[in-house]
Amino acid sequence: MSSLVAHDQTTKAETPAKAIQPAWVRIVHWINAVAMILMIMSGWQIYNASPLFDFTFSKTITLGGWLAGALLWHFAAMWLLMVNGLVYLILGLATGRFRKKLLPITPEGVMADTRAALTGKLSHADLTKYNYVQKLLYAGIIVVGILVVLSGLAIWKPVQLQYLTALFGGYEAARYVHFFCMAAIVAFMVVHVALALLVPKSLRAMIIGR
């Protein structure tokens, strides 16, 4: 009887240890991926209606067909992005995942790991632990994710949320903040996807957990 109980305990203790990415992380990650892609592609179409810079995005990579369609997509997918993002932030804080996985971030650690990465000496043997470059990028992209939502709200509601808009330096400045946050997210995605493909077991862990 006692040995049976002991056996049960070991299996229970083993299961969470085996999951590199818990189920809630995997679910919010992929919902976020869909929401971000919808927001970015519709956002590019919206950008094209009044470009901030001397270029527009090719219609082949935009969503919505024309301005009204893109706005419909953008203001629909924003709910997915915001609700899912809030769930992620609350669970990340409540479960201690942010603290355990992302902290501490030290400049020395980041420097050392950057050097290791550039010389091809950075190991991905233990997927449960992030190196300092990963910690910095993952913590950074969470901040950018918060900023892209807040600057978006500042553009959407510059009268009702005028204090938020003022915080970004006014309506026109908030448009630039929103754009650069998008650019940072796209840059992150390029690196993130490339590295996930280079280390396929990390991609597997985000799909099946192990």
Add this chain to the structure above:
Amino acid sequence: MGRLRSLLIPGVDKQLLVRDATKLMPDLARRRFIAGGASLGALTFLTGCDVTDSFSAESMLTRISKFNDGVQAAIFNPNTLAPTFPESAITSPFPFNAYYALDDAPTIDGREWKLEVRGLVDNKKSWTLEELYRLPQVKQVTRHICVEGWSAIGSWTGTPLRDFLKLVGADTRAKYCWFQCADVDGYNSPLDMPTALHPQTQMTFKFGDEILPRAYGFPMKIRVPTKLGFKNPKYVISMEVTNDYKGGYWEDQGYNSFSGS
């Protein structure tokens, strides 16, 4: 060319305005993307609708847009004023923007023009421009924000719409003030009553202290600094106080109806 040039307004970039106009132009081929059943099975659960319903991305998006109308109406604070700016901040030249070139903007004879008032009002008399000019006016320097994203600060002077609604004995419990305009193909737009009663919502007769020029909506525009530009009708010819949602030129093509700032 000489004729065209005479119709241009100094300081208004003709190329820019034509570009803007074509950009806003509904393109049926482009719209096909959202109309053509680009249904996202993965998103069906969000709407809670039965998957066996005829489901398309367009109907889902339209439903969410209606939901967003409700959200925006709920967060609209009737006492929150749009930020105002010093005269030095006024954008010059202020852009002309429409779905047509300036040459096609309505040319209205101010002596002939009358504002027709219909619907749930006690006094349905039409108003001449001279009569309207006699009403007390206030000036505002506010930011006009276009649905395209650009913005410009302008100076508008006119009578608060809520004063006029009181004057004509409008039923302010009605849902909308619906405006019809003289633009080519007919422009119209519904304005929800809480926004119509907002202190900064204005029947505008002047731009930059001058009689409203043709480019900006002579003889009268409705300036609504709590809404996107396309909810600020120009060349207004009638106002109807109504409980019916009568649609609008851009709203009917898929632009969000509330479009509050």
